[in-house]
Amino acid sequence: MKILIVPSALRDIHDIAEKSYPYECCGFFYGHIENDLVHVLEATEVINDSVENKKVHYTIPPKAFMKAERYALEQEKALLGVFHSHPDHPPRPSGRDLEDALPELSYFITNVHQGQAIDTRSWRLTEDRVFIEEQIEINYSNK
Amino acid sequence: MAKIIIPTPLRKFTSNLAAVAVKEGTVIESIKDLTVQFPELAKHLFNEKQELRGFVRIFLGEDDIEDLQGNDTNVAQGDTISIIPAIAGGKN
Numbered sequence: 001m002k003i004l005i006v007p008s009a010l011r012d013i014h015d016i017a018e019k020s021y022p023y024e025c026c027g028f029f030y031g032h033i034e035n036d037l038v039h040v041l042e043a044t045e046v047i048n049d050s051v052e053n054k055k056v057h058y059t060i061p062p063k064a065f066m067k068a069e070r071y072a073l074e075q076e077k078a079l080l081g082v083f084h085s086h087p088d089h090p091p092r093p094s095g096r097d098l099e100d101a102l103p104e105l106s107y108f109i110t111n112v113h114q115g116q117a118i119d120t121r122s123w124r125l126t127e128d129r130v131f132i133e134e135q136i137e138i139n140y141s142n143k
Numbered sequence: 144m145a146k147i148i149i150p151t152p153l154r155k156f157t158s159n160l161a162a163v164a165v166k167e168g169t170v171i172e173s174i175k176d177l178t179v180q181f182p183e184l185a186k187h188l189f190n191e192k193q194e195l196r197g198f199v200r201i202f203l204g205e206d207d208i209e210d211l212q213g214n215d216t217n218v219a220q221g222d223t224i225s226i227i228p229a230i231a232g233g234k235n
Contacts, residue, residue, distance in 0.1 A: 024233050056235035062200040062207075062227035069151060079151060086234040097232035100198040103187055104152040107232075129186060 001033070003106060003122050004139040005040040012043045014117035017085035017110040023054040026084040028068045029108070030077040038080055038106055039139065044071075057096070058084045081106030081122075088113055091121040093131045101125045106134060145218045147177050148225040156184040165224075170201055171214035173224055188226070198228045 009029060016025045026048050031041040046068075050059040060082065072079040082105060086092075091109040093101070101107060103125045110120040122134040144164040149157050157163055158181075165176040174195075178185040190196050201208045202225040208216045218224065 026230075050231070050233070053235075057233035058231065060230040062202075062229045065150070065228050065230060082230050084232060089234040094232065094234050096235065099190070100196060100231045102150075102152045102198065102228055102230070104155055127183070 001036050001038050001106070001124065001134055003038045003040060003134050003136040005029075005136060006139050009040050009043045010120065010138065013083050013108065013110060013120060016043075016045045017112045017117045018115060020048070020085060021112045021115045022087045024048055024050075024056065024058040024085050024087060025110075026058040026060055026082065028060075028082060029080050029106075030072050030075065031080050032078050033080070038134070040080060041077065042075075043083060044068075055087060079105075081108060083108035083110065083120075085110045085112050085117070091119050093123050097123075098125075098129070098131060101129075101131070103127065103129075107131070108136075144220065145173055145222040145224060147173065148223060150226055150228055152228070153184060153187060153226070156187065157181050167218045167220050167222065169214065170203065170208050170216045170218055170224065173218045174201070174226075198230055200227045200229045201225070202227060 027045040029040050029043040031039040046060050046064045048054050048058045049061045050057045091111040107123045108120050110117050122136050123131040124134050145167045147163050147165050165173045
């Protein structure tokens with residue numbers, strides 16, 4: 001699906017990714033889906049709970065997922081996906097990203113090069129459990 | 144029967160049902176019953192070795208089954224099981 005994201009949400013994701021460097025950040029984004037367009041309106045950070053090396057791995061604990069589902073319900077928005085960063089690494093899903101991915105969500109990956117967020121790409125799992133890239137477009141109308 | 148609560152991203156595979164009635168027994172038997180009812184769900188819950196994927200966390204009532212007897216935790220009639228994703232990944 002094509003992604004339309006308001007500038008403030010993308011800026012928030014990049015700010016979180018830069019602040020977290022050299023560690024991976026993570027979080028959720030919310031909005032709505034209309035006519036096969038994913039409208040991203042808001043992004044919120046979740047503290048990376050990985051017990052492994054946070055420079056190469058992130059974990060969002062189950063309770064944070066429950067909280068995000070509740071938050072989406074309260075805000076009358078949909079939980080659309082998950083973002084995380086790849087410090088000094090291309091914004092493409094790794095084998096590990098694939099192994100633990102859920103269907104029906106968009107996965108944003110931001111490449112942070114030497115502390116600066118330079119590129120965010122979106123990926124979605126197919127029913128055959130393969131990632132395909134989704135086009136991201138900035139939605140300047142903020143709707 | 145027991146009941147399994149389905150997280151939003153997986154409801155597409157349960158005909159948009161938020162909760163599904165399943166056979167009691169052990170946790171893994173109840174989850175297998177869910178995948179018998181909704182076969183498309185199996186590949187998202189289990190890896191090629193037929194083990195639960197890393198992101199799949201199972202709660203019985205309010206308790207993580209890892210704090211009980213894991214997959215062999217007993218499920219009684221009327222119990223509620225929740226499948227909650229623990230999302231993970233990273234560049235390595």
